[in-house]
Amino acid sequence: MMDAGIHELQIQGTGVLAPAEMPTIALLVADEAAAQCWGQRLASVLTGEWSGHGARNALKVLVQPWESVLPVAVRDIHVIGAEVLPGDVLTSIESHGALLNLHRFDSCSDHSESTLWGKESDLAAYFEKLFANLSGQAGFGMRWDDYSLHLRQPGRRVGRHARGADWQRLLPDLLDSPEQAWQATSVILFLDGGADLTLGHYVEVCNWLDSRLPARCLTTVSVLTGKGGPCSATLLLTTLQD
Numbered sequence: 001m002m003d004a005g006i007h008e009l010q011i012q013g014t015g016v017l018a019p020a021e022m023p024t025i026a027l028l029v030a031d032e033a034a035a036q037c038w039g040q041r042l043a044s045v046l047t048g049e050w051s052g053h054g055a056r057n058a059l060k061v062l063v064q065p066w067e068s069v070l071p072v073a074v075r076d077i078h079v080i081g082a083e084v085l086p087g088d089v090l091t092s093i094e095s096h097g098a099l100l101n102l103h104r105f106d107s108c109s110d111h112s113e114s115t116l117w118g119k120e121s122d123l124a125a126y127f128e129k130l131f132a133n134l135s136g137q138a139g140f141g142m143r144w145d146d147y148s149l150h151l152r153q154p155g156r157r158v159g160r161h162a163r164g165a166d167w168q169r170l171l172p173d174l175l176d177s178p179e180q181a182w183q184a185t186s187v188i189l190f191l192d193g194g195a196d197l198t199l200g201h202y203v204e205v206c207n208w209l210d211s212r213l214p215a216r217c218l219t220t221v222s223v224l225t226g227k228g229g230p231c232s233a234t235l236l237l238t239t240l241q242d
Contacts, residue, residue, distance in 0.1 A: 006064040007039035023059055023134065023144065025076045027127075028066035028093070030084065038080065038124075039063040045128045057136040066093070074098050075144075080123065081105065082114065099151055103159075115157040115236065122161035126234050129190035132224055139223045140202060142188065146220055153186035153218055155238040167193045167201070167231035171208060174235040184217045186238035192224045193231050 027042075029035050042061070062071070066079060066089055075098055079085055082102035094100060102114045103123055117123045133142045162170040174189075175181050187209065193201065206221055213219060 006062055006068055007035055008060065008062055023057075023076070024071065024074045025059070025061045025078065025131075025134075026070055026074045026098075027061060027063045028068075028077060028079045029063065030081055031065050034080070035063045035065055041124055042127055042131070045131050057134065059131060059135040061131065070096055070098075077101065078103060078127075080120075099148060101151070113151075115159050117159045118161075122159060122234070125161045125232065126159055126190070126236065129192070129222070129224060129234050133190070133222050137224065138190075140221065142220050142222050147188075150186045150188055150218055150220065150236075150238070153238050155183070155185045155240045157186075157236060157238045160235045160237070161232065163230045163232045165230060167191060167233060168204075170231065170233040171205070174233055175209075175212060175237070180237075180239050181212045182214055183240045184213050184237060185240060186218045186236075187213060187220070188236040189219075189221045190224065190234040191221065191231075192233070 027038060029038055042063070062074070066085060070077070070093070074096065077093060077096065077098045078101045079090075079093065080103050082090075083104045083106045085102070090102075100113045104114050104116055105119065107116055117126075129138075130147075132138055134144060134147065160174045162173045164170050175187075189205070189209070191202075191205065202221065202223055206219075209219055209221065
């Protein structure tokens with residue numbers, strides 16, 4: 001029986017996967033009200049139908065208060081609103097041994113696992129695209145091994161999200177500082193371009209990034225094409241720049 005305050009959401013993949021092998025991600029929030037809010041917010045992507053392609057890989061996401069007990073099998077932990085996370089709770093979470101992502105909405109942190117976001121809706125867009133990728137719903141996707149390697153790159157992380165009628169105009173808004181780009185050690189770029197985004201556009205984006213990033217920077221570009229509406233781009237940038 002699941003503990004009160006823990007919301008379990010699951011993507012059913014088309015592949016054959018034993019329950020014990022199913023990757024589990026934990027989203028940790030301050031309290032039960034926040035857990036319910038985030039569970040509802042992410043329910044659409046976790047049906048496996050968010051992209052219109054269905055899911056190839058099974059994925060389990062637990063949304064729970066950060067003082068709840070974490071299951072042993074959790075592979076990836078995301079703390080939302082980490083700027084108010086108590087120090088003793090952080091120590092307990094760190095001892096779990098999973099990948100750790102501390103998502104903040106202020107800039108006062110020197111913690112290497114911290115990612116700074118402008119607002120919650122930008123972080124929600126990142127989660128949607130990350131889960132779509134890890135469950136195999138992306139046209140050009142990102143594997144678990146690639147994702148883990150990105151999170152081990154040195155530097156501070158910042159997350160950005162932009163929407164517009166033309167995806168090509170979104171990119172300069174996300175990578176707006178040549179000095180910062182040149183210090184990058186990791187870039188994950190999620191593009192949602194609707195049905196109009198082609199393989200040629202994907203190549204253009206990769207070439208555009210290559211011209212602005214150092215050769216040592218680990219770069220992944222993912223494309224989701226199943227959603228209608230405005231184009232959007234979500235960037236997770238790790239940089240050595242203070």
